[in-house]
Amino acid sequence: MALVNCPDCGNQVSDRAPTCPKCGRPMQTQDGAYTTTQSTAKSFKALQAIGVTLILFGSLVLWIAGANNGAWAAVLLIAGLGLVTWAKLGSWWQNG
Numbered sequence: 001m002a003l004v005n006c007p008d009c010g011n012q013v014s015d016r017a018p019t020c021p022k023c024g025r026p027m028q029t030q031d032g033a034y035t036t037t038q039s040t041a042k043s044f045k046a047l048q049a050i051g052v053t054l055i056l057f058g059s060l061v062l063w064i065a066g067a068n069n070g071a072w073a074a075v076l077l078i079a080g081l082g083l084v085t086w087a088k089l090g091s092w093w094q095n096g
Helices: 042-095
Strands: 003-005 012-014
Touching: none
Parallel strands: none
Antiparallel strands: 003 012
């Protein structure tokens, strides 16, 4: 394993690494081909984070308040599951 310099940022990268860990630039492999990577849009990641937060908050409300606030907890859980599902499907649809 040898170290090579990244053409964009100058960071030393393993010659077997698909991308530079510092800047993310695809690196040339030993056979001369470039490796490409796909990234998920930040909007989908934000939706997933909000959805997971709603699920956790709804679970916490259900656990602490019990049956007294069960309807609110159910709404939070369903909204969270819907957001996570929407974000996963949107990410899949956009990035294939």
